Amino acid sequence: QKEVEQNSGPLSVPEGAIASLNCTYSDRVSQSFFWYRQYSGKSPELIMSIYSNGDKEDGRFTAQLNKASQYVSLLIRDSQPSDSATYLCAVSFTGGGNKLTFGTGTQLKVEL
Amino acid sequence: DGGITQSPKYLFRKEGQNVTLSCEQNLNHDAMYWYRQDPGQGLRLIYYSQIVNDFQKGDIAEGYSVSREKKESFPLTVTSAQKNPTAFYLCASSWEAGVAEQYFGPGTRLTVT
Numbered sequence: 001q002k003e004v005e006q007n008s009g010p011l012s013v014p015e016g017a018i019a020s021l022n023c024t025y026s027d028r029v030s031q032s033f034f035w036y037r038q039y040s041g042k043s044p045e046l047i048m049s050i051y052s053n054g055d056k057e058d059g060r061f062t063a064q065l066n067k068a069s070q071y072v073s074l075l076i077r078d079s080q081p082s083d084s085a086t087y088l089c090a091v092s093f094t095g096g097g098n099k100l101t102f103g104t105g106t107q108l109k110v111e112l
Numbered sequence: 113d114g115g116i117t118q119s120p121k122y123l124f125r126k127e128g129q130n131v132t133l134s135c136e137q138n139l140n141h142d143a144m145y146w147y148r149q150d151p152g153q154g155l156r157l158i159y160y161s162q163i164v165n166d167f168q169k170g171d172i173a174e175g176y177s178v179s180r181e182k183k184e185s186f187p188l189t190v191t192s193a194q195k196n197p198t199a200f201y202l203c204a205s206s207w208e209a210g211v212a213e214q215y216f217g218p219g220t221r222l223t224v225t
């Protein structure tokens with residue numbers, strides 16, 4: 001069973017700080033990695049995708065992938081109260097077609 | 113505007129009744145997916161379709177059925193055989209079979225009493 005693990009939180013950070021969200025996965029041979037943001041009562045919104053080892057930056061967001069250690073992380077710089085949401089990690093495993101396996105999400109709270 | 117629509121937003125049904133959830137997309141995406149989300153849990157895949165007139169079971173297909181007669185539409189029927197149907201149902205789509213990035217519709221919250 002392919003698995004994706006996240007700490008459920010809540011992770012609390014002060015406004016302006018860097019929020020660091022982590023995700024580990026069970027299969028060393030995996031293809032694609034995604035971070036979704038989900039506000040309470042709403043559907044997930046894709047914010048980052050990463051396919052190769054290293055860092056990928058998009059505005060205040062940076063995704064980091066380390067396939068050897070089987071983890072992917074999301075950094076949010078200059079955190080804002082509007083970043084308060086649940087962040088879902090999703091992995092497309094090799095041989096799994098285009099199916100995504102989701103973690104249970106980490107709740108982020110950005111405090112004033 | 114391009115996007116994925118789901119209707120209705122809220123749906124209430126009595127136990128024992130079948131109910132069909134609508135999902136339509138005008139993004140010209142080949143692949144479509146149905147997930148359910150329960151409180152405190154991640155998304156679980158119910159069914160997916162990579163091409164018209166073809167679909168595959170996901171991890172929790174029992175008690176559900178789908179059809180894919182048109183590229184734009186992928187309705188989900190929750191049958192009376194589904195033991196715990198109350199959940200948040202999410203439809204997603206992706207460009208083509210080889211692309212994993214999925215985009216979600218707004219969801220349908222189903223309550224069965």
